[in-house]
Amino acid sequence: MxxxxxxxxxxxxxxxxxxxxxxxxxxxxxxxxxxxxxxxxxxxxxxxxxxxxxxxxxxxxxxxxxxxxxxxxxxxxxxxxxMPPELDDMEYRLHHLESKVMEDMGKSPDIMCELKSHVESFKRKLESVEHLSWMGLFKDDGDQQLSKFSPKPKTPQLSVQEERQQVRRKFLNMSSLQVTEEVREHLKTPIFDNWQWEEAEMLVLLQVMYMDLDFLTAFHIELEVLQNFLFEVYCHYNNIPFHNFQHCFCVTQMMYGLIWLTDLRNKLGRIDLFVMLTSALCHDLDHPGYNNVYQINAQTDLALRYNDISPLENHHCAVAFGILSKPECNILNNLTCEQYKHIRGGMIRCILATDMARHNEILNKFKLIQPVFDFTNKEHKEVLMKIMVKVSDISNEARPMAVAEPWLDCLLQEFFNQSDTEKLKGLPVTPFMDRDKVSKPSSQTSFIRFVLLPLFSELTKLFPCLEVKCHCAHTLNRCSQNQYVHHRRSSLLLSSPFAMCLLLQSSR
The missing domain is CATH 3.10.20.90 (Phosphatidylinositol 3-kinase Catalytic Subunit; Chain A, domain 1)
Known part of the structure; x- marks a missing residue:
């Protein structure tokens, strides 16, 4: 042998x-x-x-x-x-049994194929424990636990650094090239497809957003400092299924698109636009892939540090201003004390508003002021800025189905990782994340009906340019989950009146 x-x-x-x-x-x-x-x-x-x-x-x-x-x-x-030792060679024994059956029957019976499928699925579940790194379970050279919030990368540290530097080189090389007018205009629309762009290209497009809104001139930002800042933001998003740099880009791009679509450039000061765009960019920095409920139940370092009060969102803010504290990345360096205070306070408010535990509180406040909204009222503007960041954060379903559906798969993967870990650690299992109870239709329709539609509907009242007569909401409320998914697939129905009107507006 x-x-x-x-x-x-x-x-x-x-x-x-x-x-x-x-x-x-x-x-x-x-x-x-x-x-x-x-x-x-x-x-x-x-x-x-x-x-x-x-x-x-x-x-x-x-x-x-x-x-x-x-x-x-x-x-x-x-x-x-x-696991019991017998499981080690289960796959081998199953393969051997199948060979014997094939010799006798000439083909594998259905029950054998089904058994193979179950074993393969179980094997993948056992082997797909990469998310356990967030629990601090990977060993290092000294057999010490790594930080819960510093996951071991998929490749050796040197390789990760090399990969990032490669992205940086591509970014800097491309940043001097002229982005076509067609791309610039498409970047301003909510139907922008994030899936066709590489990380370095997304960094270039983020640079375009800051330049086209005239932030560099208004706040005396050096181009090299902006590039350093954008790259550091990229480096501080983790390689997890959903809350990664690509999600960061999508949220920022939607915010950028809404600023143009609703003509906020002529309704809010440039400093408030800067706050909203930068908040969108930084809103999930160093997200570990496990939500606040998990942080609190598991009594993680973040939950202890922030006393169970929006631990993730407080962490995102802290990481953002940690990046800005580096002189080579400080795009706020040339601001007055008053401007810096305004931007810091605004970013903290906007990022903390993305905690879904505060969703109803913020939405109800917006509902109260919406009929009498005044763009000169400081409190009104602050609530609107929170709403705009929140809308951008959950806007995947307002995009075309081909763009939105892959994001749902990514989100469910991250949810299932969390519920698997909760079961493993004996923690309460978050119901909407349990892979044994949740389906794509149920997760999608519930989120759209109870979170996305109410928020987007209120926003369309403030901005009539977004309003369109359609029956999407009524259709969603009438049809069952499976009917909805079939209807969406067959007719390319978007998820909300807001989504429909965005598509109509951007196609004019």
Whole structure:
């Protein structure tokens, strides 16, 4: 029997493992467990050179030193994680059984295919524990827990830095190029498709937003400082399914589009526009992928630091002003004390307003002042600025279906990660995040009906230019979840009157 040689990186060292192809899965795992100095209750995760999770088994493909695997150890003392030894070779035994059935029958029976599907699904769930890094469960070289809020990256630290610097180089190289007028105009619309742009390109487009609103001239911002600031913001968004840099870009782009669409440039001062756009940009900085309910129930460092009061939103603000405290990134450096105070206070108010626990409070306040809204009234303007940031934050469903639907998949992935962790740690499970109870239709229709529609409907009252006569809301209230999804797919129905009117306005 031939011997396989596997090259892999663990704890920053390049190691080599050798075993025969007929070894059991348990024996192979023991080889890697010993190399990683892992205990019996540690979970091993193996990545190939492209960053994908691979199964640690005798069928692991041999490789070279240049195409080494990466081995990580997830530490846990939770009894629910320790699996019986028989599971190690379940996949092998199932494969062997299928081969025998194929010899006798010539094909796999339906029940065998179904069993394979269940095993594969269960295996993926066991192996997809990457989100456990947010619990501080990854081991480092000193066997100490990492910070709950500093997840271990998918690739070695050097690779992450190299990747970021590559983005920076692309950004700076492209920033001097002229963005076409067609792209500039499309950037001002709510139907802008974020999925076709790379990270460096999104940074260029963010730079365009700041320049086209004349912020550089108004606030004496040097272009190099703006570029440093945008890049640092990019670096402080984590690589998680939903609350990542791409979400940051989408929210900022929607805010930018609304500023043009509602002609806020002639209704609010430039300093307030700056507050709204920069708040949108910074509103989810260093988001860990687990919401405030989790932070509070798990008694995380953030919850303790901010006394259970909007821990995430307070953290986003703190990170934003931490970036701005760096001289090379300080786009507020040339402001007067009064201007700085105005912008800091406005950003804190706007970012804290994105806490959904305050949704009804802010919406009800807006409802009260909306009939008598006065753009010269300081309190009225502050409420509107909060509403505009909130609208931008939850605006995915106001975009065309081809743009919006992938975002729902990303959000559900992040939700399911949280509920899995809550179950693993014995915490209360957030109902709308439970993968065993939530479906795409139910999550979508509930959110649209109870959160998005009321908020967007109030905004259309203040801005008649957004108003359009359509029956979308009534259709949503009448139809069932499955009917709604079918209706949306078949007719490209957008989610709200606001969404419909935005599409109509932008297509004129």
């Amino acid at each position: 031939t011997t396989k040689i596997i090259h892999f990186m663990v704890n920053g060292k390049l190691e080599q493992a050798e075993f025969r192809a007929d070894c059991s899965a348990a024996d192979v795992r023991d080889v890697f467990r010993a190399a990683a100095e892992a205990g019996p209750h540690h979970i091993l995760k193996m990545y190939n050179s492209s960053g994908s999770v691979v199964n640690i088994s005798p069928r692991l493909e041999a490789n070279s030193e240049r195409s080494y695997y990466r081995l990580e150890v997830v530490a846990s003392d939770l009894q629910s994680v320790a």
